[in-house]
Amino acid sequence: MKKPHYIKCIYDCLKTLFILAPATLISFIFVKITNNNINVAIIYILAVILISRITDGYFWGIIxxxxxxxxxxxYFIYPFFSFDFTRNGYPITSIGMFSISLITSTTTIHLKELVKQANERNEKNSKLNEINxxxxxxxxxxxxIELALEYVWELTGSTVVFYEKSPQTGNTGIIKSCNPIHDRxxxxxxxQFMAHWVFENKKPAGIDMGFPGYSSCIYLPLLSHDNIWGVIGIYRTAQIQPDKNTISSLNLIISQVAMAIEGQHLSDNQQLIIxxxxxxxxxANLLRAVSHDLRTPLTGMIGASETLLKNKKYLSEEAQNKLIEDxxxxSDWLLHMVENLLSVTRIREGNSSVNKTPEPLEEVVTEAITRIRKRYPHADIQAKIPEDFIMVPMDATLIEQVIINLMENAIKYSGNNSPxxxxxxxxxxxxxFHVMDEGKGIQMSRIESIFDGCSQTENHSSDSSKGLGIGLSICKTIINSHGGNISARNQNNGGAVFTFTLPLEGSLTNEYKSLHPDC
Amino acid sequence: MSTKACILIVEDEPIICNFIATTLSANNYKVIQCNTGKEAIALIPSHCPEVVLLDLGLPDMDGLNLLKEVRQWTGIPIIVISERDDEKSKVLALDSGADDYITKPFGTSELLARIRTAIRHNTRLETGHTFPLNTFKAKDLFIDFNKHMVNVNGEDVHLTQIEFKLVSLLAQSAGKVLTYDYIITKIWGPFAVKDNQILRVNMANIRRKLEKNPVDPEYIFTEIGVGYRMLEDD
Structure with a gap:
């Protein structure tokens, strides 16, 4: 807290008196001892220099x-205790002493000012450096933005607002407030219109900024390379004028913030591109894998149907039936494939997240099992789910697809008709969720890459594992976009286990029932 | 079947149209085919088919609009043929008056079963015979609507008031999908919140009481995102 002006004045006055009085006393002693008044002038000049140094401004030095x-x-010039400026030679002494003390005092004060300014500049520079x-x-x-607001707030001591985009486009500003009334x-x-105007015209506006109309703020644009990255508004009433230094630091901070924001935008864009x-x-990978996988069954279908069309009369009924069965x-496999691909399109473009709604776990599992039963009527399927009624947030169609894919793999590739x-x-x-079979398990070399979508190693003919790769990589995509995890391993007693998790966050369990006993 | 039931296929895809027509003819139905919505509107009153198979994606008009238009003057069973992965349009179709839906791709046995159900429901409606039902029986499930009694394997099942209402509603339209909204309106009234949470909790409780293994149901089937379907009565 700065002292009020008049108190400072009194202090300075006292300081002056306290230095002048001892100076006069010392001079008296000096004159008494040496009986010579030559050094009195020196003592007074010293006193004046001291006073200039410890008081503010030129006034006390001159006085x-x-x-x-x-x-x-x-006191010291004959006649003692009376004024006489006319004595021979004395005017020169007086004027000389006065000018010497005046010049030294003003020089001292000027020096002091310079030191003060240098210190201030240093402080400002280090502050700017720190900000930078x-x-x-x-x-x-x-x-x-938070940092910028913090600094501007510190510098100006008033409520500050930052707009990234014009408030008239519905963007709400970030306010660092001193007073709720300012916010309002x-x-x-x-x-908001003023801020909008700044966005439109890329010029400062507000009090003293040449914008017509009254405003309680000044708005400064954050400009860099002719682009506007935001607007900072500083609340102030017209009475308090910020000094020049504050304004220049403010401008520096603002241009640095503008550059920082531009840099951030650039790096964000780069990230996006990556x-x-x-x-x-x-x-592209998925597409390549899919076209490869689709070609195989299509070749089979075209070949078989062409044979039937052209060579029907040469074929036994048994052979014909075999071709039709093929x-x-x-085509059944193709359908399975296409359904998988369709599910991928359900995963929203861009942010790779899904539309989750709470679904009863048992209903989803039931539907999945019903559909597998339809396709594999002879498969031995067992399901054990928790007794409680559990609602799990998910996209039911997608999770159903995952269960179907995993169980279908287990049925097809476990190698025997095991449960x-x-x-x-x-x-x-x-x-x-665990999907377990009692078949031959997964080859160790493939466990790592089984979800990568290209599991067809050279040792495996593409036919023996057709669809497995894409099906599993789709499972992984689906589970990951639900915020869960999927993994594969072999059981100790043989057989593969595929495990995946779904987050329960926000789901309803049977607490729901206790809250609604009537249902 | 003594008299051939007449079935109208409204489908613009010639291969699918052909396959359905062949299957139906082989199963002793009389088949009329048409490719556009306008044609269908002209054919329905003139031929009075027993069942209409309607593809929702038609070249000249939206299948849903056709459905609504036809529903203004006739209650003949309409089975909608829809794509998978599109629960919304299924629900919309059912709520706009479709009797049932079948999802592409479908097998012939499934199609024939749906057609039989639709015809049977319609006959019941027209003759007023055994409708509303007094009793319902499917496999080991037996319901007596008047006595408020539900039996599985000869054992009494205790259902709450709401659970019984739900089971009877599904049984009255056995074989047909009832949408969540339809069920909620019927049971809780037209002003009930369209939140199917309560309905699903109730269904879960019913499943636990009726089914041997709730995950592998025999009587009440879930159509995810659409609604529920009760096994057809014997």
């Missing part, structure tokens, strides 16, 4: 030099 000349004349460093190391737009004012239509390329690559099987078990357990945060 004390004047007082020095007068008191020297009064922090802005450069800061990651994320939100952090940069800033959010008024008029103020992700986009990655996705494009994935899509067509049926291949396939679906076991579901409920944990604290996750619900876990």
């Amino acid at each position: 004390s030099s004047l007082a020095g000349v007068i008191s020297m004349n009064y 460093n922090k802005l450069l190391t800061m990651n994320g737009l939100k952090n940069i 004012l800033i959010n008024s239509h008029h103020e 992700i986009e390329t990655e996705k494009e690559k994935m899509r 067509i049926y099987e291949d 396939v078990t679906l076991l579901i357990t409920k944990g604290e945060e996750y619900i876990t």
Whole structure:
């Protein structure tokens, strides 16, 4: 807290007196001892220099030099204790002493000013450096904006608002507030229009900024390379004028923030491009795998039907039936494939997340099992699910697809007609699905890459594992986009286990029933 | 079947149209085919088919609009043929008056079963015979609507008021899918919240009481995203 002006004045006055009085006393002693008044002038000049150094401004320096000349004349120059400026040679001494003390005092004060300014500049520079460093190391737009608000707030001591986009496009500003009344004012239509105007014209607006109309804020655009990255509004009433230094630091901070935001935007864009390329690559891979996998059954179907059409009379009925059966099987497989691909399109473009709604676990499992039964009427399927009524947030169609894919794999590839078990357990945060078979298990070399979508190694003919790769990679995509995990391993006693989890967050368990006893 | 039931196929895809027509003819139905919605509107009153098979994706008009238009003047059974993965349009079709739906691709036995159900329901409606039903029997499930009694394997099943209402509603339209909204309106009234949570909790309780293994149901089937279907009565 700064002292009020008049108190400072009194302090300075006292300081002056406290230095002048001892100076006069010392001079007296000096004159008494040496009986010589030559050194009195020196003592007074010293006193004046001291006073200039410890008081503020030029005033006390000048006053004390004047007082020095007068008191020297009064006390130490003959006639003692009376004024006489006319004595021979004395005017020169007086004027000389006065000018010397005046010049030294003003020089001292000037020097003091310079030192003060240099210190201030240093402080400002180090502050700016600090801001700059922090802005450069800061990651994320939100952090940069928060930091900028913090600094501007510190600098101006008033409520600050930041707009990333014009408030008239529905963007709400981030406010660092000193007073809730300021917030209300800033959010008024008029103020929002001012901010909008700054976005449109890329020029500062508000008080003293040449924008017509009254405003409680000044709005400064964050400009970099002719692009506007945001607008900072500073609340202030017209009475308090910020000084020049504050304004210049403010401008510096703002240009640095603008650059930091631009940098952030650039790196964000780059990130996006990288992700986009990655996705494009994935899509291309999937497409390649799919076309390869689709060609096989299509070749079979075309060949078989062509044979039937052209050579029917040469074929035995048994051979004909075999061909028709092949067509049926291949088309069934194709359908399975297409359903898998369709499910991928349900995963929303872009943010790779799914539309989750709470679904009763048992209904989803039931439908999946019913559909598998339809396709494999002779398969031995067992399902064990928790007794409780559990609602799990998910896209039911997709999870159904995952269960079907895993169980179908188990039925087809376990190598014998062994039972396939679906076991579901409920944990604290996750619900876990296990699909187990008692077949020959997964080859160790393939466990790692089994979900990668290209599991056809050279040792395996593409026919023996057709569809497995894509089916599993789709399962992985689906489970991951639900926020769960999928893994594969072999059981100790043989047979493969595929395990996947779904987060239970936000689901309804049987607490629901206790809340609604009437249902 | 002594008299040939007449079935109208409204489907623009010639291969599918052909396959359905062949199957139905082989199963002793009389088949009329048409490729556009306008043609269908002209054919339905003139031929009075017993069942209409309607593909929702027609070249000249939306199948749903056709459905609504036909429903203004006739109650003949309409089975909608729809794509998989599109629960919304299934629900919309059922709520706009379709009797049933069948999802592409479908097997012939499934198609024939749906057609039989539709015809039987319609006959009941027209003759007023055994409708509303007094009793219902499917496999080991026996329901007596007047006595409020439900039996599985000869053992009494105790259902709450709401559970019994649900089971009877499904049994009255056995073989048909009833949508969530339809069931909620019927049981809880037209102003009930369209939140199917309560319905599903109730269904889960019913399943636990009726089915030997709730995950492998025999009587009440779930059509995810659409509604529930009761096994057809014997």
